[in-house]
Every structure is written in structure tokens, then in C-alpha cells.
Amino acid sequence: MIRAKTVDEYIQNQSSWAAELKRLRTIFLDLGLEETVKWGGPVYTFNNKNIVGLGGFKAFVSLWYYQGALLKDKQKLLVNAQEGVTKALRQMRFRSIKEIDDSIIKAYTAEAINNQKQGQVIKVDRRKPLTIPPELQASFKKTEKLKQAFDILSLAKRREFTE
Numbered sequence: 753m754i755r756a757k758t759v760d761e762y763i764q765n766q767s768s769w770a771a772e773l774k775r776l777r778t779i780f781l782d783l784g785l786e787e788t789v790k791w792g793g794p795v796y797t798f799n800n801k802n803i804v805g806l807g808g809f810k811a812f813v814s815l816w817y818y819q820g821a822l823l824k825d826k827q828k829l830l831v832n833a834q835e836g837v838t839k840a841l842r843q844m845r846f847r848s849i850k851e852i853d854d855s856i857i858k859a860y861t862a863e864a865i866n867n868q869k870q871g872q873v874i875k876v877d878r879r880k881p882l883t884i885p886p887e888l889q890a891s892f893k894k895t896e897k898l899k900q901a902f903d904i905l906s907l908a909k910r911r912e913f914t915e
Contacts, residue, residue, distance in 0.1 A: 754792070755791075756792055757789060758789060759777060759787055759794045762793055762794055762806075763777070766813075768808070769808035769813040772846055772849050773806055773808060773813060775849060776806055776813075776815055777794065779854055779857050779858060779861070780804060782858075783858060783862065784798075785797060785798055785803060785804070785861075785865075786798070786800075790805070793807050794806040798868050798869075801818075801868050803817065803819075804816065804817050804818070804861060804864065805818070812846060812847050814843045814844060814845045815843070815844050816833070816841055816842065817841070817843075817860065817861075817864050818840060818841060819840050819867055819868070820840065820841055820842025821839060821840045821841075821842055821874055822867050822872050822873075822874065823842065823860055823864060825860075827856055829844050829856070829860075830842035831843050840873070844857075882907065882911060883914065885914060888913075888914060
């Protein structure tokens with residue numbers, strides 16, 4: 753996967769979803785969101801806070817609201833793409849440009865912007881305990897270098913490694 757430096761480059765590299773991505777991009781720019789690229793993909797911000805991102809995948813193109821769990825979701829369009837992993841992030845998926853309803857997306861996005869203005873956020877719980885699976889504990893006993901390398905990682909990296 754190529755990590756794009758610009759939104760134009762991202763869309764160019766997602767040729768099978770170019771029409772859908774351009775349409776979604778236009779909606780977000782019309783709402784006055786700032787456009788940037790983070791983690792190799794388009795992200796739209798308000799007052800430097802992430803509101804919504806875009807992504808092209810094999811079977812669908814999606815947008816994800818960074819604080820989507822706070823949205824009312826009257827149309828029942830949002831899904832948690834990583835159940836049990838993400839608390840706030842919610843995704844909306846489209847398999848063709850015909851499924852994109854500008855007015856619905858504008859309403860969801862306006863609500864997300866309003867939530868941000870009001871300071872509504874779901875914060876990540878960084879205090880949860882680090883759970884090391886038995887297999888990894890056994891490996892630490894066998895290989896001291898592995899344990900030493902693990903111990904110098906940041907807490908976030910250790911969590912990622914244990915998962």
C-alpha cells in the first residue's frame with residue numbers, strides 16, 4: 753500500500769473508487785472542513801481536530817467518524833469496524849457511488865462538527881492493565897533478550913505487541 757502525501761495522490765492510487773472518493777471529498781470541503789493527509793489517507797478536520805477520514809478498500813469505500821459513537825445514527829449506517837478494539841471510531845461504507853446520499857452525509861458530518869464544538873469526546877482509557885498472554889510469557893522465560901527488548905518498548909507498543 754502506498755502512503756499518499758496528498759489527497760490527489762491518494763485518489764489517483766485508488767482508481768477503482770476515484771468517483772466515490774472525489775464526491776465525498778467535495779461534500780467535506782463544501783462543509784468547510786480542512787483537508788489533510790494522516791496515516792497515508794485523507795482526513796478532514798475542524799479546528800485541528802479530526803472529524804472524518806476516507807478510505808478505499810477492496811469491497812467498499814468508507815468514511816469514518818473519529819467520534820462516531822457520539823453520533824445519533826438515525827439512518828443506522830454506522831458500524832464499528834473493530835468491535836472490542838475501538839470505542840469512538842465508526843465507519844460508513846459504500847459499494848457504489850449510487851449509495852452516497854450527500855444530504856445524509858452532510859447531516860452526520862454537521863453533527864460531528866457540532867459535537868466537536870461542544871467538546872464532546874470519547875477518551876481512550878490509557879490506564880487499562882497490560883495483559884501478557886501465556887505464550888508470550890513462556891517465550892520471555894526461554895529468551896531473555898526478547899524480554900529485554902519488550903521491556904524497552906513504549907506502553908503503546910507493548911500493548912500492540914501483546915495483541
